[in-house]
Amino acid sequence: MSLKMKSTFLWGGAVSNVQAEGSIAAGGKGLNVYDTLDVVPERGQRSIGDVNLASNHYRQYSEDIALMKEMGFKAYRFSIVWSRIHPNGEEETPNKEGLAYYDKMVDELIAAGIEPVASLVHFDMPDHLAKAYNGFLNKKTIDLYVRHVEQVVEHFKNKITWWITYNELNTAPFESMSGLVAGVHRPEGMSKPQFFHDIFYNTMLASSRATNIIKRINPNAHVSGMMTLNRVFAERNDSNDRLAAFIVNEFTHDLYADVFATGQYPDFYKRWLDLNGIDWCADDMAELVKASVSSDYLPVSLYQTRVIRFDRSIASVGDINEVLFEVPTQPNPALSASHWGWTIDPVGFRQELGMLYQRVGKPLFIVENGIGLEERNSLEENLENQERINYHNTYILNMQRAVHLDGTDIIGYLVWSPIDILSSHKEMGKRYGFIFVGPAQDDGSMPRYRTAALDWYRDVIAAGGVDDDEE
């Protein structure tokens, strides 16, 4: 049996433009939350790069698109940076220079035969909205976001049909990510459960309103909010560890999957809100329900799985909250991991895709998967990135098995990232690229180099997948 993918499968790659573009003040752009982020370095991080330079993609995107074409990309996911279009978020009309910039980029993609897949929020909320309103904690930000989306989509409606309303919604309510993802910090005196719910609800409402508007503007558009898959397993074969893992996954995966699928809160979540004394109003759910019906696919990212340990019984809502907000998860000691401790778990990937598809019942689009590798000392070593090839080979193989053996519907696979870009923690030495980006030259340009992974991926795309040697 051939495990290759159909010819319509969307092979390609993805970036977030704030991590790639640089030129943070060009073309009337305003600062956003990524530009101003005060990085708390992640485990293993060695340096903090320059956001004004990043990969100089702002000026060199044509070169990058040409190399993507060479790899045979069918689709490319990028973000239309919110603060390039509405520099402080409150302008009534869009910044023409910002629109013109993405117009040219999208035209080049289309000319190269590459389907544009556009993200509408990816770490790019205008800094002003974060500072003045505490981001998505304030309903005013939702209205400003919706106006932004409407103007962007009206402008691009004849060129872009694939939309992602919001990157990795299920990271927004957790304080380690909420500043970057939702422009928000928990106010003093607000409980963690209340914060969780307010951010969960406000960002899902924003994404749902955006989904409904996009479908109104173009009924043929493919649109959805997005989630990341980072399932937690029990560290030991122990019932309390297993229950703790189950609870974390309920709030980080099942809650989102259910709302994407039906627009309704699952029972475990309603009970948790009641136990924490949090009010919620069923009348406000209409936009979520409508979006769940009109959105026709679910975009997901996946990089790692984790494990959790909990040494006593979970016997009160306080224990549940402790598991959710206080107990750190860890890399899986039974599997290998990247330098940054991100567990490599391709079989977990297949299992995760199957579980999610069975829960949601919509085709899944893998819009990010990749491995951060340490930058090497010599250019040659950087170009021979065999570890990247091995990583994607096993993940693609497991995706093919998910499709052909498990019946999981998957419509595309986008690697993170075609080019080296800054990490979410602004580290350039954490390399993801199939195209290696060298240091800035005197004229400010950054040379692009084809790596071994580029040749390998071109052949995989041409063949429709990887061989299953264990067949």
Ligand code: BG6
């Ligand atoms: C995803 C984000 O979660 O992970 C990306 O959508 C991010 O923006 C990617 O870059 C990889 O994570 P990191 O922290 O290594 O950049």
